[in-house]
Amino acid sequence: MNVPSTSHQHKIAFFSTQPYDKIFFNKHNNEFGFELDFFETQLNPQTVILIENADIVCVFVNDIVNESVIEQLAEKQVKIIALRCAGFNNVDLEAAKRNNIKVCRVPAYSPQAVAEHAMAMILTLNRKTHKAYNRVREQNFSLNGLLGFDLFGKTIGIIGTGNIGKAFAKIAIGFGCKVLAYDIVSNPEMEKDGVQFVTLEEVFRESDIISLHCPLNDQTKHVINANSIAMMKDSVMIINTSRGGLIETAAVIEGLKEGKIGYLGIDVYEQEEKLFFRDLSADIIQDDAIQRLMSFPNVLVTAHQAFFTNEALTQIALVTFNNIKSLVNLNDIGNKSALLV
Structure with a gap:
């Protein structure tokens, strides 16, 4: 060679x-x-x-x-x-x-890897397949508590339309969703596919599901905060496969407690460097925020797995x-x- x-x-x-x-x-x-x-x-x-x-x-x-x-x-x-x-x-x-x-x-x-994981999180939270899996293994075949909703016809808002955002938009369109997007500049190719570029406020107000696909910088840090959550629909679903700092953790916990946020899927977390990519199964985790998040039945956490x-x-x-x-x-x-x- x-x-x-x-x-x-x-x-x-x-x-x-x-x-x-x-x-x-x-x-x-x-x-x-x-x-x-x-x-x-x-x-x-x-x-x-x-x-x-x-x-x-x-x-x-x-x-x-x-x-x-x-x-x-x-x-x-x-x-x-x-x-x-x-x-x-x-x-x-x-x-x-x-x-x-x-x-x-x-x-x-592989933009597709992350985009597909985002959709997997949406489907898991919605149809509760993770709970169904555990339930059936215990020989419980009841459907009570597993009610979901059709993705078809729902409005998905995408924040950030780089390669991953574009790949995710195609998947969402394939499910028959209405897709709104926000970025600094619109993408004509995505618009041809039916994606509507709107203001950030419109994404917050009109989306049933919001998926984050933007980089973390001074402009995007804590883009999901108490003010933006207040604009959202009741029972909104929020998905983050991008960077943990896009979400203000304390505000999201409050939104979950109040029932404003109906579902949360995160593959990233603000303080993940102390947790992710490690086996801590025998340890006492000192991070109260992640422990609180994981205690909610409508929260799905994966450990920076989307690229994998x-x-x-x-x-x-x-x-x-x-x-x-x-x-x-x-x-x-x-x-x-x-x-x-």
Whole structure:
């Protein structure tokens, strides 16, 4: 096999790695020949010390890549921070630029994976298949308490119409839903499919189901809050497969207690870095908010699982390696949308 000779000189330190990360990155590294160093721990100011002779770090959604970390990376001669995810709100891009460290990401791995998970959460909450599964295993074949509603004809509001939002809109249209969308700019292709672009307030007021597909930034943080919840229909369903910080947790708990929010499905959570991707089954969880959320019968929590398909993990590994190879060999990157600094 022909492996780029320059790749042998480059070592990648992976943080927040799980067994499946090692499987997919080792499998596809045959084409690239990088030296790989895997750490299960999160990257933060205390764990930077683990990096030895690596000029590239590869991080995930809950790694901390702030100014302190970046300055330590620069001291260790790290030249590239490669995100193996689309979101980059955990990286101080200005600090990276000051320290001449390139930052790249995976802008689109499998939009369908996340969009399909969002629809799976809607159907699970609505038709209560998770409860039916447990009930039948206990030989309880009663239908009491499992009443749902037809998705056909309902109004689904989408906040954020990037690749995932677009994929989700197609699924919703396939179910016969009326689809409203909000984004900074409208998408003519989606409009041809029947999606109506409206104001954010209209999405809140008119939707039976609201699904979040926007990045987390200063404009979108806590877009779901007490004020926006007050505008919504009674018994609204809210789905978040994007970033935990889009939802103000305390406000949503109040909305659930009051019955204003009829259903909540979250694959992300504001404080997830202390919880998700870990087995805490034998621990006492100190986070009262997530414990309260999980106590509601109409709340479904999955642990940042939406991206987790074979196709998505394959694409994440290949795009990450190609981004790094481009930056290493050309001091440039072919996919400009993946280069952040």
